[in-house]
Amino acid sequence: MRQARRSTPRRVLPRAVAAAAAGARARAPAPAPRGYEAELAGACRRGEFGLVYQPICSMRDAAAPAFEALLRWQHPVLGAVAPEHFIATAERNGLILDIGDWVFRAAADECRRLRRATGLPVRIAVNVSALQLASRAALRLWLQHLDDIGLPAEALTLEITERVMSERPQDMFEHLRQLSEAGFGISLDDFGTGYSNLAMLGHAPLDLLKLDGSLTRCLPDSPRHRAIARAVVALAHQLGIQVVAEGVEQPAQARASSELGCDFAQGYWYGRPMSGAQVERQLSQAVA
Ligand code: C2E
Ligand code: MG
Numbered sequence: 001m002r003q004a005r006r007s008t009p010r011r012v013l014p015r016a017v018a019a020a021a022a023g024a025r026a027r028a029p030a031p032a033p034r035g036y037e038a039e040l041a042g043a044c045r046r047g048e049f050g051l052v053y054q055p056i057c058s059m060r061d062a063a064a065p066a067f068e069a070l071l072r073w074q075h076p077v078l079g080a081v082a083p084e085h086f087i088a089t090a091e092r093n094g095l096i097l098d099i100g101d102w103v104f105r106a107a108a109d110e111c112r113r114l115r116r117a118t119g120l121p122v123r124i125a126v127n128v129s130a131l132q133l134a135s136r137a138a139l140r141l142w143l144q145h146l147d148d149i150g151l152p153a154e155a156l157t158l159e160i161t162e163r164v165m166s167e168r169p170q171d172m173f174e175h176l177r178q179l180s181e182a183g184f185g186i187s188l189d190d191f192g193t194g195y196s197n198l199a200m201l202g203h204a205p206l207d208l209l210k211l212d213g214s215l216t217r218c219l220p221d222s223p224r225h226r227a228i229a230r231a232v233v234a235l236a237h238q239l240g241i242q243v244v245a246e247g248v249e250q251p252a253q254a255r256a257s258s259e260l261g262c263d264f265a266q267g268y269w270y271g272r273p274m275s276g277a278q279v280e281r282q283l284s285q286a287v288a
């Protein structure tokens, strides 16, 4: 997947996505809080959101390409706004339901398109917030959408953070079980940054655990961090959960992640977030 490091050909991309891909490198400053919620509310309708896709590389099986869908907001004045600047607001005011629904459908449509265009069993991971998971209506509508476009739920992985399970964990485990039974993969994001609640690992129906970049980055130089990662990987594997090393930026980090038994790796070393069109070009070159 090293081709992923080529620069983005912005000419051929829709404006929102081209700027979004650029936004993966240079972060815009956070918009001023005043008036920002109102603008966010209309952003979906005005078509200002775009998705970029970052490769999640298997350490063993290059034939099963996987990507994480990452949201970008192309603000008409501020330019590309990174999700860290607006997701928390959208979660607080409930807009995440509409935004998350748009993300789910756009990622599913792109996954279907990429599967058709390349003939490969492409999988896409979608970040979901607690509020979305709590909605039974959302699950019904998502499954209906997948049925409409002819995409199996197995093609999609839902990425959740530990925060999702911090309130009413029993309800959340039940929602996650329903999603897992429907066929979605379930991935625990940013592991190692929150409480890293081990009991929760025993309850949640997880397929993947993502070791946060703050841990991965320390692996080459810190025996202590390597010991932690080795123990987490062993624990996850005992539970039948595969491990993704996130935020891999350098070859030494990639080597260490592989040596410690991580099943997948993600980060700038493997590929920057890119447009769906770029993903298609890369995959087509790889199978040619
Ligand atoms: P995340 O899900 O952990 O996504 C990984 C973040 O790390 C992405 O930032 C990605 O661009 C960045 N990244 C990837 N490789 C590297 C690397 O090698 N080094 C460094 N320093 N960073 C790397 P991004 O796209 O800004 O997303 C930030 C967070 O925003 C995501 O973290 C996720 O929690 C949230 N987010 C993104 N899209 C969505 C969405 O559609 N829905 C929801 N609910 N949250 C989203
Ligand atoms: Mg994620």
Ligand code: MG
Binding pocket: 189, 190, 210, 212, 246
């Ligand atoms: Mg993460």
